[in-house]
């Protein structure tokens with residue numbers, strides 16, 4: 001209820017009369033209800049004056065109640081018009097804010113149901129809340145970090161030459177669940193030249209001795225918080241020409257970024273500190289993405305650690321620090337930790353080996 005109250009206060013300050021939130025990360029964040037995005041409308045109606053109500057299909061009411069949702073539920077039956085129900089709950093409103101990921105079909109149906117009401121995005125309001133994690137959320141992210149670290153520590157069980165990325169990825173996905181995640185969000189096993197594509201997932205490529213392998217993995221825990229960590233492995237053999245030198249630069253850059261990040265510095269300055277080191281060593285063109293992204297109930301959220309983001313970091317903000325160097329057609333490397341800003345510094349939530357990990361072939 002506290003989050004609903006804070007959301008309502010921020011919305012009122014923004015001149016919004018009501019927030020409308022359909023299934024997704026915002027709904028789960030606000031109410032704890034991880035509703036499935038189904039064709040039947042579920043929508044939290046959160047007026048700035050008046051009580052919140054969850055509009056839900058009658059057949060979903062039991063699931064909503066089981067989630068422990070604390071507001072009233074207005075159920076609709078199969079032949080009712082749920083958008084008319086939303087309209088009747090809202091009354092006369094001038095401006096409503098819609099969650100950023102609401103389906104276009106709903107946005108347009110709401111426009112038809114409320115033709116004189118202005119629609120704006122709820123993102124600016126909800127981002128301000130979601131970006132600042134409270135102690136319970138930090139604890140949940142810590143658990144997620146520990147769970148993904150346990151998976152990385154077991155990498156030698158699966159990552160070997162003569163196996164395909166897909167086979168290794170399948171084993172990793174099972175381990176994500178074994179080690180405490182409820183769902184697997186992504187598994188990237190980028191071996192050899194595939195490591196040069198930051199968002200490569202898996203392929204049928206057979207891993208060879210001497211391949212550097214970028215393993216970037218993440219899932220969501222039962223508490224609803226995400227993990228995300230990248231480590232680099234070498235399965236026997238000798239790494240390719242130039243790789244080790246670049247890796248040392250990357251490690252230095254990531255370390256400098258961790259040392260720099262904390263309360264009172266801007267998001268973009270964290271990016272710059274690492275980018276400068278990588279550029280000075282001659283790899284500037286090969287660091288082809290921002291340094292990081294916020295993380296919480298979604299893997300990618302505010303604050304983004306990128307040039308141009310002058311937001312000043314505050315205690316409770318959680319984000320990745322993940323510089324990379326990618327030599328197209330040859331290899332890639334990325335080192336990624338999740339970190340939370342504290343009152344006087346930074347708590348890094350991942351603690352596995354950041355240097356290149358040599359696994360037996």
Ligand code: ZN
Pocket residue numbers: 199
């Ligand atoms: Zn990414």
Ligand code: ZN
Pocket residue numbers: 216217218228229230336
């Ligand atoms: Zn990642």
Ligand code: ZN
Pocket residue numbers: 228293320322336
């Ligand atoms: Zn990431």
